[in-house]
Amino acid sequence: MEHSWFCLLLFLTTFIYCGHSEDDALPSATLTVDPNPVFIGETVTLTCSVNSEGNWRYTWDKDRPSNTVTPSGRHSITGGTLIISRVEMSDQGSYWCLGERKYTSTSTSTSNQVTISVKALPKATLTVDPNPVFTGEKVTLTCSVESVRYWRRYVWYKDNTFYPNRLSQYNRATLTINSVKESDKGLYYCQGISNSRPTSSSISNYVTLSVYGEFDLFDVRFIESIMVCISMAYFNCPFDPVYCSLPKVTLTVDPNPVFTGEKVTLTCSVGSYSVWTRYDWYKYNTFKQNRLPQYSGTTLTINSVKESDQGLYWCRGFSNSRPRSSSTSNQVTITVNALPNSTLSIEPTSPYTGENVTLTCSAGSDSDWRYKWYKDRSIIAVNQSDRHSTTGDTLIISRVEESDQGLYWCQGERKNTPTSTSISNQVNITVKAQPKSMLALTVNGDKVHSDKEDVLTGDRVTLTCTVESSGWRFYWYRDRTDSPPVSTTESTYTFNPVSVSDGGQYWCRGGRGEPPYYTLNSDPVRITVTERPVAVLTIQPNWTQIFIGETVTLRCVLLGGGDTDWQYEWFHYQNIIQTEPEYRISPVRTSHNGSYRCRGVKGRKTSNHSDVVQLTVSALPIATLTVDPNIVFPGEKVTLTCSVESDRDWTEYEWYKDNKINRQE
Structure with missing residues (x-):
């Protein structure tokens, strides 16, 4: 009542009405929630908005007045926003908010209420x-x-x-x-x-x-545990569960390592009283792991091992009741070694009728091997006979015949593993007729096709004996084939230089083995040795000092040359200048100065060189004329003397008067 009178008084004095109208109502606050409902663990955001500008502070209440929400570890307030992180069931309930203007007592009306529903996550x-x-x-x-x-x-x-x-x-x-x-x-x-x-x-x-995991069938604790399990009729027994594990499997291999062709057995043993209906076998090689479906028993047997069988093996047992399988066995690597190599060699490689042949089988090992020999793909070994004998690693065929021809191979055997070597390489024996030696003659490196050609002393003569195969020693005979050989050498017999006494008829033949097997004798070759002709050089005129412009004739004469079918070679220093027996120089020049020699040539034969003749070419000497007395009167005696600066004896002088010759002998 007092308030109304106070207002009336103000109206009367200031014409200002102080009461409240609809336009002067408090600002309203609106609350929104996102999301709603919310699941446990999610984040929910509450937003309080005021329909009036101003600097507002916000308070939040939950479920009942004065139950104000304050910031905490999961609750954060920023302006008009309340964020609840990691929502829990306790966050469920009714929320409202209120805005208050800072620095004044003005506040908004209480917002609408929003009920947040919190749902549990799907289980x-x-x-x-x-x-x-x-x-x-x-x-x-x-x-x-x-x-x-x-x-x-x-x-x-x-x-x-x-x-x-x-x-x-x-x-x-x-x-x-x-x-x-x-x-x-x-x-x-x-x-x-x-x-x-x-x-x-x-x-x-x-x-x-x-x-x-695995258990050991013979472990005392396992046996005790099994007894308790049986008594409780429950396999997963509580007595000691670690011993109610997969049965242990042991894989053994015999023998290992193994050699190709041998038999190997792998045994899969499961330490359990259960009945194992099947076994799985596995192998791993460099490229892949694979199950071996062709094997299902407790043993895996390979009757003839190959190198491809080498690798890592393991196994497992399978049963119709639990445990339906055993553990995986230990892994065993089978090592497959190649059999020791056996190598067959033959000597000689190309035998001839009547020759002895030796075949040698080598296993490349220091073990005690016994060897068997096979021929022409037969599985029956070659037996000993009067011509076939075996000693250790050798088979000797004496006096080989055409019936011995064929394909041979060998193999070593013994009691210890490996019990055999690999089959050796195959060697083919071809028996040929007795060969004949071939004899060839070469003189000074040139092959001579006829032994009727004369050989000169000093030549290099080589006889070469050949046979169509290898491994031969050679025997040389002279004049008589039934005489002892003059030499046993390699394939050549050389005379260098040959002399007249080396002439004769020669044969050769080859021999190999002990005792030697001989070829047929070669055809004979006759060597006829004659003395080599001697060349003699003469000069005309018979002096060595020659003057420019003169004429000189050189002649080459062969002593002991026999026939006249010889040509000639002239040498001025080392140059061949002519092939005729006479060499005429006219007129002589200074370029003809020097040494000269000659020799005879007949096909591939030559004579000895002549002695060297030194030709000295000089300029013409100067003639000097003197008169005594120089002044003479009629009737007096006068003497003219012509002198020449030369060592030569001058036999003739020519005198001239008034450009006319006046010869005086």
Whole structure:
């Protein structure tokens, strides 16, 4: 009542009305929530907005007045926004807000109430089949989420709940381990992931996967454990679970290493009282691992081992009841060694009728081998006879015949492993008729096709004996083939230089082996040796000092040359200048100065060189004329003297008067 009177008084004095109208109502606050409903673990945002400008502060209440929401670890307030992180069930309830203007007592009206609904995440359930599991078995873990929605992927975790070890290689609803190892045991859990809200399921229940390894059938604790298991009629016994594991398998090989062609047996032994209905065998080589489906028994036998059988082997047993398989056996490497090589050699390689042939079989090993010999693909060994004898590693065929021709091979045998060598290389024996030696004659490196051509003393004469095959020594005979050989040498017999006494008829033949096997004698070759002719050089005129312009004649005469079918070679220094027996120089020049010699040439034969003649070419000497007395009177005696500067004896002088010759002898 007092207030009304106060207002009336103001109206009367200031004409200002101080009451409240609709236009002067408090500013309103509006609260919105996103998202709503919200799932546990999500983030929700509450926004308080005022329909009036100004500097507003906001307060938030939940469920009842004065239950103000304050900032905390999961609650953050910024301006008109309240953010609740990692939503929990306790965050569910009614919320409203109020704005207050800073620095004044003005406030908004209370906002509308918003009820936040918090829903639990879809439940994920993890199941494992089977569990416990034996090493080597297959186990499947299944993650099931109670929701009709499509879960895009699944996340799998193992062991540590505080620091999860995420198994990133798995992203489907099932996690399958085809061959369990002991390292696979541990704590597993999972979660579903979606592209729409809720973006994930709850974390599943935790499941511990128990993996049992190998056991030893003869371990005392295992036997005790089995007895308890049997008494409890439960295989996964609680007495000592580690001994209720996959049966241990042992793989043995006999023999190992093994040689090609031998027999090898692999035995798979499972340490268990169970009945094992099947065995699987595996092999690994450099290129791939593969199961051997042709083998299913407890033993794997290879009757004739090949090098391709070498490799790593292991096995497993399978049963109709659990455990349905044993553990994987130890791995055994079969080493396949090649048989020791045997090598067959033959001497001589090309035998002739009547020759002895030696075949040698070598195993390349220091072991005691006995050798067998085979011919022409027969499996029956060559037996000893009067012409066939075996000693150690050799087979000797004496006085070989055409019937001995054929293909031969050998093999070594013994009692110890390896019991045999490989089959040797094959050698073909071809028996030929007795060969004939061939004899050829060469003189000074040139082959002579006729032994009737004379050989001159000093020549180099070579006889060459050849046979169509190798390995021969050669025997040389002179004049008589029944005489002892004059020489046993290689294939050549040389006279250098040959002399007259070396002349005669020669034969040769080849021989090889001990005792020697001889070829037929060669055809004979006769060597006739004559003295080499001597060349004599004469000069006309018979002096060696010659003057320019004179004429000189050189003649080459052969002493002991026999016939006249000789040509001549003239040498001025080393140059051949003519082939006639006479060499005439006219007129003589200074270029003709020097040494001269000659020799006779007849085909490939030559005479000895002549002695060297030195020709000295000089300029003409100067003639000097003196008169005594120089002045003479009629009737007096006068003497003219012509003198020449030369060592030669001048036999003739020519005198001239008034350009007319006046010869005086």
